[in-house]
Amino acid sequence: MDSAAIAGRAAGTGRFAVAPEDLEYLRGRSLMVPVQGARAAKIPDSFDEPRGTTRRHNAIDIMAPRGTPVLSADDGRVYKLRQNAAGGTTIYALDPGSRFVYYYAHLDRYREGLSEGAPLAKGEVIGYVGSTGNASERWPHLHFQVMRLTTVRRYWDGVPVNPKLFFAIDGPLAATAAAPAPAPAAAPASQQP
Numbered sequence: 001m002d003s004a005a006i007a008g009r010a011a012g013t014g015r016f017a018v019a020p021e022d023l024e025y026l027r028g029r030s031l032m033v034p035v036q037g038a039r040a041a042k043i044p045d046s047f048d049e050p051r052g053t054t055r056r057h058n059a060i061d062i063m064a065p066r067g068t069p070v071l072s073a074d075d076g077r078v079y080k081l082r083q084n085a086a087g088g089t090t091i092y093a094l095d096p097g098s099r100f101v102y103y104y105a106h107l108d109r110y111r112e113g114l115s116e117g118a119p120l121a122k123g124e125v126i127g128y129v130g131s132t133g134n135a136s137e138r139w140p141h142l143h144f145q146v147m148r149l150t151t152v153r154r155y156w157d158g159v160p161v162n163p164k165l166f167f168a169i170d171g172p173l174a175a176t177a178a179a180p181a182p183a184p185a186a187a188p189a190s191q192q193p
Helices: 003-010 020-028
Strands: 060-063 069-071 076-084 088-094 100-110 125-129 141-148 159-161 167-169
Touching (some): 088 125
Antiparallel strands (some): 060 141, 141 159
16 A cells, blocks of 8 residues: 555545654554454454544454453553553553554553553563453453654644554464563672672
């Protein structure tokens, strides 16, 4: 699909709300499907679905059993860890250039030790699928949203972009999911100051 077609569909409305160069940048990020074992081709595109009478979904839902690892879709860093009535247990992460916000919602829990400001590697476990917030207990899933950041002060309110159009890597199987990088080994006592 060419850049103009992507730009026209990315915001889900046919509007060019996000600059084509930003969408090309996002395509170059080669996003990973952020649920272990999930395949992009199998995920329904719920981006444009209505939610109530006044809004659109502006995200995709990736169904998976409760407790399935949620993976970082891209390199970057954890920006905010939040709890709210709609999303429940959530993570806001930024890409390395701080152009895009990745929003992970309805998590059962965070990965142990996850903190704001922590660097992220694509494929790293960051949490686990759940049904917190306004999600039905019967349908655990990851609500995944990508937004073009307009201001860091309003990280929750960027211009939505359909993530399904930018998935380049399927969620790895359990045996290949990346783990956080180990801490560097301490220098031997003879080499410490």
